[in-house]
Amino acid sequence: MSARLLIILLLLLAVLSLGFGLASGALPLAPGEIGRALLGQGDATTVEVVRQLRVPRVLAAFACGGLLALAGVLLQALLRNPLADPYILGVSGGAAVGALLAMLLGAGLVATQFSSFGGALLAILAVFGLGFCRGERNIYRLLLTGVVLSAGCGALVSLLLALAQYEQVKGMLFWLMGDLPHPEGVGFAWVVLLAVGLAATLYSSGLDLLAGGLDKAAVLGLAVGRWQAALYFAAALLTVTALQLGGSIGFVGLMMPHAIRLLGVSAHRWLVVMSALLGGSFLMVADTLARTLWSPLQLPVGIFTALLGVPVLLWLLGRRR
Amino acid sequence: MLQAQNLTVEIGGKIICRDLSFEVRSGECWGVLGQNGAGKTTLLRTLAGLHSPHSGSVYCDGQLLADYARRELAQRLGVLLQHEGGEFWGSVRDYVLLGRFPYRSGLFGYSAQDEEIARQTLAEMELADLAQRPFNTLSGGECQRVAIAQLLAQQSRCCLLDEPLQHLDLRHQAQVVRLFMQQREQGRALVMVLHDMLWAQRCCDRVLLMFPDGTVRHGAAQNLLTRTSLEALYQCSLRELDAGGEHYLVPGV
Numbered sequence: 001m002s003a004r005l006l007i008i009l010l011l012l013l014a015v016l017s018l019g020f021g022l023a024s025g026a027l028p029l030a031p032g033e034i035g036r037a038l039l040g041q042g043d044a045t046t047v048e049v050v051r052q053l054r055v056p057r058v059l060a061a062f063a064c065g066g067l068l069a070l071a072g073v074l075l076q077a078l079l080r081n082p083l084a085d086p087y088i089l090g091v092s093g094g095a096a097v098g099a100l101l102a103m104l105l106g107a108g109l110v111a112t113q114f115s116s117f118g119g120a121l122l123a124i125l126a127v128f129g130l131g132f133c134r135g136e137r138n139i140y141r142l143l144l145t146g147v148v149l150s151a152g153c154g155a156l157v158s159l160l161l162a163l164a165q166y167e168q169v170k171g172m173l174f175w176l177m178g179d180l181p182h183p184e185g186v187g188f189a190w191v192v193l194l195a196v197g198l199a200a201t202l203y204s205s206g207l208d209l210l211a212g213g214l215d216k217a218a219v220l221g222l223a224v225g226r227w228q229a230a231l232y233f234a235a236a237l238l239t240v241t242a243l244q245l246g247g248s249i250g251f252v253g254l255m256m257p258h259a260i261r262l263l264g265v266s267a268h269r270w271l272v273v274m275s276a277l278l279g280g281s282f283l284m285v286a287d288t289l290a291r292t293l294w295s296p297l298q299l300p301v302g303i304f305t306a307l308l309g310v311p312v313l314l315w316l317l318g319r320r321r
Numbered sequence: 322m323l324q325a326q327n328l329t330v331e332i333g334g335k336i337i338c339r340d341l342s343f344e345v346r347s348g349e350c351w352g353v354l355g356q357n358g359a360g361k362t363t364l365l366r367t368l369a370g371l372h373s374p375h376s377g378s379v380y381c382d383g384q385l386l387a388d389y390a391r392r393e394l395a396q397r398l399g400v401l402l403q404h405e406g407g408e409f410w411g412s413v414r415d416y417v418l419l420g421r422f423p424y425r426s427g428l429f430g431y432s433a434q435d436e437e438i439a440r441q442t443l444a445e446m447e448l449a450d451l452a453q454r455p456f457n458t459l460s461g462g463e464c465q466r467v468a469i470a471q472l473l474a475q476q477s478r479c480c481l482l483d484e485p486l487q488h489l490d491l492r493h494q495a496q497v498v499r500l501f502m503q504q505r506e507q508g509r510a511l512v513m514v515l516h517d518m519l520w521a522q523r524c525c526d527r528v529l530l531m532f533p534d535g536t537v538r539h540g541a542a543q544n545l546l547t548r549t550s551l552e553a554l555y556q557c558s559l560r561e562l563d564a565g566g567e568h569y570l571v572p573g574v
Contacts, residue, residue, distance in 0.1 A: 266410030
């Protein structure tokens with residue numbers, strides 16, 4: 001499949017997922033009703049549901065999916081490891097400890113978000129400081145530091161869950177499984193997604209070079225150390241922004257770049273945009289299913305990202321010989 | 322063009338050369354010869370600025386390697402690595418185009434001139450048919466030819482080549498050597514790590530021999546590529562053959 005055709009199909013998929021997200025819910029809506037409601041016309045309830053609830057939610061879901069997929073692309077290039085995902089460097093572990101600690105102390109939504117942001121920031125700086133800033137930039141030390149820190153954070157999360165009151169545990173589990181009920185900060189998330197996505201596309205040949213080996217990149221004129229640091233912090237920014245929006249949503253960052261590669265596209269100038277589009281569309285569909293399938297019960301979207309993604313990826317792996 | 326000054330290089334606690342000084346001039350072809358593990362690759366990596374010397378300095382066009390920005394150095398010094406240690410996921414054309422990375426000026430990809438140079442290089446290397454193939458589906462020999470095409474597209478004035486003929490069949494060895502000799506005639510300087518005495522004798526003006534005891538000798542090829550020095554270098558007996566008016570050394574098996 002040619003890259004141009006694939007990007008058209010992905011844009012179409014994004015539009016269809018957007019329509020699916022806007023139309024589905026406790027109040028099912030036809031496309032015409034959605035269009036009128038977006039323009040502020042028609043029934044007041046419908047206008048409110050569309051403009052106040054569904055539009056922010058689908059925009060948050062798309063941004064979150066795009067951020068995670070893009071973080072996956074950058075980290076897989078930085079670590080030259082196809083198993084790298086946005087959480088591999090301990091960012092989500094730090095954010096989870098921060099968020100759960102705030103919840104345990106009875107903090108509100110804003111304080112919880114600040115606390116999770118603080119936890120993520122500490123993890124980012126600790127991994128970079130311990131793994132990267134000792135003269136030689138050893139990617140394996142960075143990776144191992146992230147994995148070790150994640151394991152430590154995992155233990156702390158278990159401790160916090162054990163210490164929590166029964167009624168606090170559900171909220172904590174939803175945060176850990178990924179959920180998009182309070183899409184605050186959507187505007188900032190879109191700014192981060194567009195800015196990092198644009199920069200990564202413009203500098204995509206540098207990403208190709210890094211993935212091709214550090215010595216090769218250096219002899220072809222890439223300032224490898226600076227690029228590694230820039231990629232690390234860009235991926236961390238994307239991950240933290242996604243975590244603030246939807247908690248710890250798994251699978252998207254690891255698998256979306258692979259899905260695009262399995263469709264035959266590998267050069268980063270396409271991979272960046274396509275992964276973001278696919279990740280965004282995928283999370284919009286998963287989130288819509290999470291909030292509608294057992295309505296009025298809303299399930300954590302993280303469950304659906306895995307339930308939907310695993311069979312699709314296994315099918316793609318099976319057809320690629 | 323490329324100058325090593327009092328270079329002492331160490332790897333894994335082993336000194337591979339001590340106080341080595343030499344200069345590679347424009348239009349010269351140097352061969353680096355020695356047994357496996359003698360330190361040829363490490364010396365080449367030191368000359369490329371990828372390995373820090375224990376002491377001494379390397380200069381390119383009169384300026385310390387460390388004083389160059391990486392991009393500027395890549396415009397002057399091209400390197401063909403023995404192992405690239407990564408995985409490239411794009412097409413053969415994309416891979417060759419990366420050779421133009423040091424010249425990228427704008428943010429919006431490669432210029433039409435870069436694309437044309439990559440296309441011409443692929444044609445010169447008889448790789449035009451493979452241009453759209455994914456790089457990671459190529460055979461070892463094809464990968465080597467594509468890596469050489471990338472180096473040629475880089476158009477640097479000095480090339481460090483670590484086993485440029487590895488994986489290549491006889492036809493493509495001859496093709497690659499012919500292209501490198503054309504480069505030399507255009508004034509480029511070449512430093513090649515070679516194992517094949519035939520090519521060393523035919524191509525190199527000067528050679529640098531890395532002996533098992535850690536001593537390094539360099540000088541004119543006709544003076545150093547003798548049976549006595551090569552037997553000491555490889556610690557094996559050699560036979561002399563005369564064919565077509567030329568004199569060759571082959572292993573005495």
